[in-house]
Amino acid sequence: MCIRVIGASNHRYAHIGDVIVAVIKEAVPNTPLERSEVIRAVIVRTRKELKRDNGMIIRYDDNAAVVIDQEGNPKGTRIFGAIARELRQLNFTKIVSLAPEVL
């Protein structure tokens, strides 16, 4: 669950590529992350449309984020689902390279 958007005021919503502060509500057992842990994550997919400069509008089927550490490297080793291309410009290269599909 999202607590805060990094680098934004109270009245801003996070979009694809924004880093958020979140708390884990549900965790798979036997993983390094536990329930009610406060972590940082970068948003990779949103149901809200993403508008690109070339006029393309993309909408995903769900809202998804990848848990990262302070430097911006993903904490995990795998990523599921498609990733938006915007992340490459924002220097999340590790995430982009792990992604099965970049759209």
Added chain:
Amino acid sequence: MLKSVGHNFYTPFLSLFDQLVLGNCVLLVNLRRMRLEKCWFCSSTVYPGHGIQFVRNDAKIFHFCRSKCHKNFKMKRNPRKVKWTKAYRRLHGKDMTQDSTFEFERKRNRPERYDRNLAENTLKAIKKIDKIRSDRASDHIKNRLKTGKVQRQKEARKQLELGIHLVKAPLALAQDSSLCLPKIKDNVSQAQTEENQPMEE
């Protein structure tokens, strides 16, 4: 002098931005390839800057040309059952389905080396093939509607035959033959004159 740096025509565009060296300054230009997609719902072409792309969780992309198609998709309607879509029309034989002109529009993922002559000829060919295809398609529709037209004409003729007294008073027709209706077909006018004779008496 515009020179493209790291910009290869032979390979698909991998980067969102390419650098164009213009004199001393470097411009970051978005050279994303533009492709004309087909709307998933109605099969019309989606031009760049139009419509929405929906990416499903299994990474299948659906292109929509406008919100009408998008909303129908969200309602989970099957395009094959929605009358105004190309899918329905092709399925029910309303539109031409098999033609050699469709082969030209097949999606090819192999990038072509840029050749000026090839590009020129392709553009000319596109126009010609388009015209041929649309002509054939309209012929297909015309042929389909032909039987209905003939049927309607037959019915109209019969109706005219039976109801000629509504159009012109039989007395008037008999008295002044110049007021006769223009000949539709020989057997019709003959039937008219035959009908009128007993009425006269």
